[in-house]
Amino acid sequence: KDSGDIASHRFLMKAFQALRPGDAVLSEEGADNSHRIGADRVWIIDPLDGTNEYGERGRLDWAVHIALWEHTQLTAAAVSLPAHNMVFATDPAPPLPPRRSDKPRIITSRNRAPYAAVLVANELECDAVRLGSAGAKAMAVVLGEADIYIHDGGMYQWDSAAPSGVAAAAGMHVSRIDGSPLIYNSPDAWLPDFLVCRPELAEPVLDALWGDRWRAHRDNGWQ
Structure with a gap:
């Protein structure tokens, strides 16, 4: 199951190096680097959130996280649920859903x-x-x-x-x-x-x- 984490990390890092070579990255699967503290743009990523779920046959509740931090705050983010073929992002933002039950x-x-x-x-x-x-x-x-x-x-x-x-x-x-x-x-x-x-x-x-x-x-x- 850990091979999924590494493969996803390598795929994303290759994309960052090609598209945003000057940006810093904080990844669960990568070594942390103090360079990110002084950087203007930092990608904060979890290449595979829910490694245990990913490794269990039939489990759908795992995800991929990508967020962009710029100048003290998050400015963009996306969460993918690949097993559901769904991606949620900040632009366009999902609508606030109606509440379905009086009981939380x-x-x-x-x-x-x-x-x-x-x-x-x-x-x-x-x-x-x-x-x-x-x-x-x-x-x-x-x-x-x-x-x-x-x-x-x-x-x-x-x-x-x-x-x-x-x-x-x-x-x-x-x-x-x-x-x-x-x-x-x-x-x-x-x-x-x-x-x-x-x-x-x-x-x-x-x-x-x-x-x-x-x-x-x-x-x-x-x-």
């Missing part, structure tokens, strides 16, 4: 529900939707197949950059699980948590996690 639907992993997701599910009386990769989970929210995706078990910038860019362009709430902004192209590629949800559910979700503390944190400029 929260995405959890196949094997273990993150503590934060359990807390929110209990507080908001959510139904559970089980999926594999981060990209597939975030795009399920974008498609309206779920309403909330929370990850608190540790991840890297390439895991969330493209999904967060596409979800935000679609009108979803996107943040850290304390409500603070997601910061990309920071020196440490580690970015431990991630929240994507319908905009009207952001306050209920953050209230369930933090009560009034997240508002005080926000009003203090996330200090």
Whole structure:
């Protein structure tokens, strides 16, 4: 299954070298380089998100992530779900889907529900939707197949950059699980948590996690 990660990485790197030779790249499958910190343009990519799912016969919930960071922020992103023959991008952005259920639907992993997701599910009386990769989970929210995706078990910038860019362009709430902004192209590629949800559910979700503390944190400029 790891051969899929490497093959996808090599394919994408060849394309960047041909089309954007001066741009920096942060890839799960490539060596990190401090050059990207001073670069004006950085591609943040996960050549194969959901390696385990990709390696299991019949699994469709794996993805490819590509995001472009320029001058402090993401400016373009795309998430591909190859097994579904689907690509989601920031231009044109997917429309905000109608809400399909009065009862919120929260995405959890196949094997273990993150503590934060359990807390929110209990507080908001959510139904559970089980999926594999981060990209597939975030795009399920974008498609309206779920309403909330929370990850608190540790991840890297390439895991969330493209999904967060596409979800935000679609009108979803996107943040850290304390409500603070997601910061990309920071020196440490580690970015431990991630929240994507319908905009009207952001306050209920953050209230369930933090009560009034997240508002005080926000009003203090996330200090």
